[in-house]
Amino acid sequence: MSGRLFGTDGVRGLANRDLTAELALSLAAAAAHVLGDSGGAGLDGPRPVAVVGRDPRASGEFLEAAVVAGLASAGVDVLLAGVLPTPAIAYLTERHGASLGVMLSASHNAMPDNGIKFFDAQGFKLPDAIEDDIEARLLEAWDRPVGSGVGRVRPLPTAGREYVDHVLGVVTTPLAGLSVIVDCANGAASIVSPEAMRRAGADVLAIHASPDGLNINEGCGSTHLDDLIAAVVEHGADIGIAHDGDADRCLAVDAEGNVIDGDQILAILATAMRDRGTLARDTVVATVMSNLGFRIAMEEQGITMVATAVGDRYVLEEMRERGFALGGEQSGHVVMLDRATTGDGVLTALALLDRMAETGSSLKDLAAIMRRLPQVLINVEGVDRSRLAESAEVAAVVEVVERELGAEGRVLLRPSGTEPLVRVMVEAPTAEAAQDAAEAIADAVRASLSISG
DSSP states (O other): OOSOSOBTTBEEEEBTTTBOHHHHHHHHHHHHHHHOOTTSOOSSSSOOEEEEEEOSOTHHHHHHHHHHHHHHHTTOEEEEEEEOOHHHHHHHHHHTTOSEEEEEOOTTSOTTEEEEEEEOTTSOBOOHHHHHHHHHTTTOOOOOOOGGGSOOEEEOTTHHHHHHHHHGGGOOSOOTTOEEEEEOTTSTTTTHHHHHHHHTTOEEEEESOOOOSSOTTTTOGGGOOHHHHHHHHHHTOSEEEEOOTTSOOOEEEETTSOEEOHHHHHHHHHHHHHHHTOSGGGEEEEETTSOHHHHHHHHHTTOEEEEEOSSHHHHHHHHHHHTOOEEEOTTSOEEETTTOSSOOHHHHHHHHHHHHHHHTOOHHHHHTTSOOOOEEEEEEESBOGGGGGGOHHHHHHHHHHHHHHGGGOEEEEEEOSSSSEEEEEEEOSSHHHHHHHHHHHHHHHHHHHBSOO
């Protein structure tokens, strides 16, 4: 792997090619040196502790072994949580007083990929500075402990039950009478998500909940909703829930088969928390990619929206810095900071079901609080994204489009952070208007910023 190892969500790549056992071991040892607290209460003495979990993809088996070897060789005791969602590992890290947590998952990526995510002692993802420190210490010489100084490894057989008990705390109204179909993406939530919903009283049918190490995210889950839509309609269910491979996301489907995205879920939960008096300063945090319809709905409800850069880590940073309780992304990452330290798809699903039970309303009726405006995204390739801000030609076209759209539309133009392309996003009252406006801006970007030109 070249360049900075850590991306926006840990270290991720093709398992056994980019993300090797050797790299996993070295990263784990370096993380132990940066995050380990020698004063911790170890398994059989004063040593730091790490909680390690993974999703069910096949490569997680050897990568878990490598991570455990790296941690233990650096004098860290390891609690093996097994196959559980990413937010479960974050929660268990804090709950068990560990110095760090490690999750092996590539989230919604295809099975051949994998990733390593680290959490601090409070269960939060690491800031860039700490990740850079870990990376800098990869090749650093260090004194290896011997004898009783090496870390010990123990299973944590109660991990799943502890996590389910935790997420059930969001349910205030029994879910009896609600029929739910949950698509587990053949991933980390295949056991705990259906179990949590059943314990809350719902009638649950789980699909794509038979992981074999190879089928994670394959034509299912939050990035492939067709099977869930069909199952909800066929069985006459009240709601469908879709997770991704590590279950830090949640999307939904109403009884008629309509997709309810992260913006709509966030709107429903924001109003629920506002009504209960638990929405800090009546404010919700979202990204610049959130639909304009979400912004309008929040304004109508008297709820302030604070926008951040794209990425759940930026949403969380804003929430922690300013003391907000709820934030999320259109993709289904929802952070309920009074109950979790990261996006939690199972927790989000239970909160959504709880709102349905509390109000006696259908998901369609709850989602009607927000009218989702048509959104068109065009990736303009082969252009010099570094010159976008200085292009008067592009700015002139954007100005014309924004004037035509007025308050009923929005333009978001931004360079990709990793590829030679510019992203053009337009929202408008109709799909046709959004498409026409986006194409006009994309044409201007090509004409002004073409690399070949």
